[in-house]
Amino acid sequence: MIRHTILTSEQRAKIAALIGDAQPATSELLVSFGESVRDRRDHEHPQWEDFYCLNLSSYMGERMAPVLRRLIDAEAQAERYRTAWGLARTRAISTGGAADRYAARAREGQEALQHMLFAIIAAQLARKAATAEAAQLRAQVNELEAVERQRVRREQWAALIVGSEQAELEAEVGDVFVPRTERSYWEAIANALNAAVTVGMPICIDLDGTLTDHNAWSVVWDGSGERWTVAGYEDQTDTALTCEEKDIPAGAQPTGTASTARAQILAALQAAGHTAASAADVLAQADREPRDPEPDPDFRECLGGGHALVVEYGDCELLGSCxxxxxxxxxxxxxxxxxxxxxxxxHTNTEVA
Structure with a gap:
């Protein structure tokens, strides 16, 4: 079996120099060469000289130069195809390797993003659980404080009632009956208020004339009965102020069991040189500031609001908000x-002032 060999560029140049300016063979010439080869093979060869074969060989030999031209042209084109194929193969291998590297980096980035997302979701869930637990504890503390305040108020009002009844009894058992004048009624009112202050009860007067402790009880005017009556005090957080901030002048905060933490802070600020107004402003500013001395850097408390990007996990989706x-x-x-x-x-660049 004859092994196929490839003509080198030197061999192609040598053949081109030998055949001169011969043009490539046409397809018809190549077909006729095939017919000549068939005729030489199939005809009956005589015992003497075979002029028929010699004639066909001479015909093909005279026309071999165009065939050789077409051959070296085909070899040169095949060489160009092989070179182009090799370059394309190299580029394909290089591009495939780069694509594999890019795909690996994309997978790593996707995995990192998923891990970060899971961490954010876990932090949000933990934050919600901690917030719910803190709210429950605050509610329990508020309930206990309310019960304690009610107990203190009941003791204060009991002492006030006892003092008032004692004063009335002393007036009734006087040696000489003297009709009560208008001043005596005001003195009785003043004595009752002084008895309340003595036991440490906060006494406040609202702008509408209501006498109240701003917590449990009030003395209000009953228009239908045309008399003053004792009624429960309903604390409305949107308009009510503590009596220490609203009605009691500077230096007159209640003492003893009726003193509140806010009153003590106001008294300390005034003792340090603040006026009543500036002390109330400082206390109001403290209420608006974060209360955690060591805040979590990832979830900072901000009572005044802010414009951080918040991502929360819903049922099956992520919810974004400012x-x-x-x-x-x-x-x-x-x-x-x-x-x-x-x-x-x-939002933060165009809508936030």
Whole structure:
């Protein structure tokens, strides 16, 4: 079996120099060469000289130069194809390797993003649980404080009633009956108020004339009965102020069991040189400040509001919002968090004063 060999560029150049300016053979010439080869093979060869074969060989030999031209042209084109194929193969291998590297980096980035997302979701769930537990504890503390305040108020009012009854009894058993004048009624009212102050009860007068302790009891005017009556005090947090801030002048805060933490703070500030107004302003500013001395850097307390990007996990989706409360939409957990970045940037750069 004859092994196929490839003509080198030197061999092609040598053949081209030997055949001169011969043009490539046409397809018809190549077909006729095939017919000549068949005729030489199939005809009956005589015992003497075979002029038929010699004639066909001479015909093909005279026309071999175009065939050789076509051959070296085909070899040169095949060489160009092999070179182009080798370059394309090299580029394909290089591109495939780069694609594999890019795919590996993309997978690593996706895994890192998923881990970060799971960490955020876990932190949000832990934060919600801690917030719920803190709210429950605050509710229990408020309930206990309310029970204690009610007990103290009951003791104060009991002492007030005893003092008032004793004063009336002493007036009734006087040696000489003297009709009560208008001043005596006001003196009785003053004595009752002084008895309340003596036992440490807070006494406040609202703008509408209501006498109250701003916690449990009030003395109000009953228009239907045309008399003053004792009624329960309903604390309305949106308008009510503590009596220490509203009605009691500077230096007159209640003492003893009726003294509150706010009254003690106001008294300390006034003792340090603050006026009543500036002390109330300092206390109000303290109420608006965060209360955690060592805040979590990832979840800082901000009672005054803020504009941080907040991402929370819903039922089966991620919910985005600004810390001030503006909703920024929702997306699926496998999507990019950049979904919220654009709306949040527009909100903080154009809508926030």
């Amino acid at each position: 810390q001030c409360g503006k909703p920024l939409g929702q997306t699926t957990p496998d999507a990019s968090l950049d979904t919220f970045a654009g709306p949040w940037e527009r």
